[in-house]
Every structure is written in structure tokens, then in C-alpha cells.
Amino acid sequence: MASITDGRTTGTRQRILYEASNLFAARGYHATTTREIADAVGIRQPSLFHHFRSKGEILQVLLTSDLDRSVALVESAASSPGPAADRLYDFLVADVELVCGSPYNLSGVYTDEVTADPDFQPWVEKNRRFEDAIEKMVRDGIDAGEFRRVDAAFVRDAVEGILLRALMSYSGGRAAPTNLAHDVATFVLRALLVDPAAMPSRSSDG
Amino acid sequence: MASITDGRTTGTRQRILYEASNLFAARGYHATTTREIADAVGIRQPSLFHHFRSKGEILQVLLTSDLDRSVALVESAASSPGPAADRLYDFLVADVELVCGSPYNLSGVYTDEVTADPDFQPWVEKNRRFEDAIEKMVRDGIDAGEFRRVDAAFVRDAVEGILLRALMSYSGGRAAPTNLAHDVATFVLRALLVDPAAMPSRSSDG
DNA sequence: GTCTATAATTGGATAGAC
DNA sequence: GTCTATCCAATTATAGAC
Numbered sequence: 001m002a003s004i005t006d007g008r009t010t011g012t013r014q015r016i017l018y019e020a021s022n023l024f025a026a027r028g029y030h031a032t033t034t035r036e037i038a039d040a041v042g043i044r045q046p047s048l049f050h051h052f053r054s055k056g057e058i059l060q061v062l063l064t065s066d067l068d069r070s071v072a073l074v075e076s077a078a079s080s081p082g083p084a085a086d087r088l089y090d091f092l093v094a095d096v097e098l099v100c101g102s103p104y105n106l107s108g109v110y111t112d113e114v115t116a117d118p119d120f121q122p123w124v125e126k127n128r129r130f131e132d133a134i135e136k137m138v139r140d141g142i143d144a145g146e147f148r149r150v151d152a153a154f155v156r157d158a159v160e161g162i163l164l165r166a167l168m169s170y171s172g173g174r175a176a177p178t179n180l181a182h183d184v185a186t187f188v189l190r191a192l193l194v195d196p197a198a199m200p201s202r203s204s205d206g
Numbered sequence: 207m208a209s210i211t212d213g214r215t216t217g218t219r220q221r222i223l224y225e226a227s228n229l230f231a232a233r234g235y236h237a238t239t240t241r242e243i244a245d246a247v248g249i250r251q252p253s254l255f256h257h258f259r260s261k262g263e264i265l266q267v268l269l270t271s272d273l274d275r276s277v278a279l280v281e282s283a284a285s286s287p288g289p290a291a292d293r294l295y296d297f298l299v300a301d302v303e304l305v306c307g308s309p310y311n312l313s314g315v316y317t318d319e320v321t322a323d324p325d326f327q328p329w330v331e332k333n334r335r336f337e338d339a340i341e342k343m344v345r346d347g348i349d350a351g352e353f354r355r356v357d358a359a360f361v362r363d364a365v366e367g368i369l370l371r372a373l374m375s376y377s378g379g380r381a382a383p384t385n386l387a388h389d390v391a392t393f394v395l396r397a398l399l400v401d402p403a404a405m406p407s408r409s410s411d412g
Numbered sequence: 413g414t415c416t417a418t419a420a421t422t423g424g425a426t427a428g429a430c
Numbered sequence: 431g432t433c434t435a436t437c438c439a440a441t442t443a444t445a446g447a448c
Contacts, residue, residue: 031234046414151389161368180360191393196402249431255426
């Protein structure tokens, strides 16, 4: 399961990403200094610039490492055949497992101070695709009569809020409750389903 | 309804709080400079220190202005008599209306870079009370047979995630969808209720 | 690949005039 | 209550030795 390399034990580049992610979470991206990152890694401040061109490049790598996978997951789920309830449930399980399995603490990455920065514009486009795919699944479910007639944009925000909370609490190697992924999926589906008895109770690992 | 003063139009102190909240949201607290705040207000940087002892005091006031009200709301709901479903529903409506009605953009206030800072330790204690009260209402509902046998700690996190998302999107005078508060309450209650027909459909303004 | 040294800028906060 | 002037510490990034 933990196929992603552990940021603490690999080469210097991985150590920089790992320590930087923790500092971005604790201090914010803009306020985290390259000296603090270097100190945490155990090298001198100028040595960072052998591995990354700038502080911004460190953040870009962290950003991409998580968001690219999440977008792939959600767009696959949104464009697959089958009931929206099943697709949304499976996506939620997979995405919670993804963010909880990230070796990096992504709390400092998904904040306005990063996402509003013109330097990280590619993020905005990818995140819009992420949001659009969630909203599409919700509308699919409503159109098919599986889901209540909710405001799809509101549900998309609620889902993002729940996923973001999981990311803030459990990304970066912090142990998550074993049932978290299924709890998230069940919570959201229960809120949406017209008939709660139609709850998908699949387990991909069964 | 909008009984809280508008940060743009009142005295210098209120203007500082208003502009600072927007900058904390856009750049993060630690990275926002006192010069940026002063420029936004239209005064010189040292003039800030006539109104606030330090940059940290500005944040403390923002922190307290929102959290004190939210804690009062949730603790009142948690200790009131009556069905947990009704209490939780009414609290969610009131809290969403509270954060959406805040004159300050609180996105930069409820982040790890602030809440993990030793300077703002009082926040931690108040937020724990906020979380405990939510968790208590969930357990009340489970014990009374109103709610499914969910993990109360998970539900507390999910609710916080949804409320935080509303705060990030709509605090600071940004117009929120008219039905947001009831959508939030209905979403959460639907996820929890054993019998969806028991949904509280109260409106305090009816 | 890491180091020392340093350039060029910007940070929070104070002193004291008006 | 706002201003000018200023202190001292800390910032990102580069140059060049080893």
C-alpha cells in the first residue's frame, strides 16, 4: 500500500521535500525560510539551490505530487460508466487513502496563500478540473434519480472541505483511523442518496 | 441581520482589522508585513503601532472576534435540552450565518500556521471546546437512537471541514448562496439520521 | 554536493517631531 | 493620531573554493 517513498530516509532531494512540507504546514509557505528548511535537512542554506532552482520550485513539486494523482482519480471516476453512487463512493475511498498515504504534510500547500499566488497558476486549472469532476458525478446522480435534488456546487464544496480536513490531519505519514476512507464515503453518500438502502458497501480489497 | 460593523467604513482600527484579514488570507499571517497592512489602510507603517501593540495583537483580535461567538453558540446548543438532531441543525444554521456574516476574511486565521503558533495558545483551548461540544451533540444523538452509530470524532472533523470551507469561501463580506446555511445543516443531518424523515425543517425566522 | 562569504533587500518595532 | 527617520536582524540568492 505505502508504495510512495518515505521522505525521511531517501536522498537529499526527498528529505528537502519532506522537511519543507512540514515547515510550510507549520509556518506557511511564504514565511518559511530557506534557512529553516536547510537546518531541518541538516545542510547549509545555499546547498538547497543545488537541488531546486528556488523556494517556489519546492512547492511546485509538492503541489504536483499530490494533485496530479487526485485529478487522475476523480476524472476517471467521473467519466466511467455505472451508477454515480458507486463511482463517487469508490473515488472518495481512493482519494482519502491517497492523501493519507502521502509522505508529505500537505496542510501548507492547500491554502489560499498558495492557491491565490500567480506563481502557482497551474494549480488553479488542475483544481478546477478536480472540482468540475466532483460536481459532474453529483449531477449524474441527481439526473439518474439516485441522489436528492441538492445544490451540486454546495455538495462539491462540502466534499472538498471534508477531504481537505483529512489532508490537514493525516497527510505526511501521520496515522489515520483505519476506517476513515469508508467513513468519509459513507457520510457523503448517506447525505446524498434518496434511498439509504442503496448505499454502496463495496470494498476494493475484498 | 448584518449587525456587525462593516470593516471598510468605520474608524482606523476597524480598517486595519479589515485590510489585515484580507492580507492574512491572501499571503498568510507570518508573511504579511506591517507595511502591506499600512499601505492598504492608507497610513504609514509605524502608525499601525498606535492602534495595536504588535502584528500578533491584530491577529488575536480577529481570532477572538469570530471564535468567541462560535464557541458560545455551540456550547449553548450542546447543553440545551431537546433532540440532538434539532440542536445540531439549529447550531449549524446559526454558525454558517455567523461566519458568512463576518466583516473579516477569516481564511488566513484558521490555518495551521496560526493555530500551531505558541503565541496563539488561547485559540487552541477555545477550539477544543468547540470540537468537544460538536462531538457531544453527535454522541447525544447516537445514544438517543436518532443518529446512526457513526464515529463521533470523524463526524466532528467532517463538520469542521464543511464549516471551514464556508468560512474560506464566504467570510469577509463575500456574498454566500442564500440557502447555504440550510444546505449545510441538511447535508450533515441527512448523513447522520437513522430516519431521514425525522429531518428538522425548522426556520428560526419563520 | 556541500561549503564560506556576501550582496542586495526587506522585516518588525522604536524615538521623537508635529 | 500620523508622520519621518532609523536600528538591527533576517531574507533569497549568487560566487567561487574544495
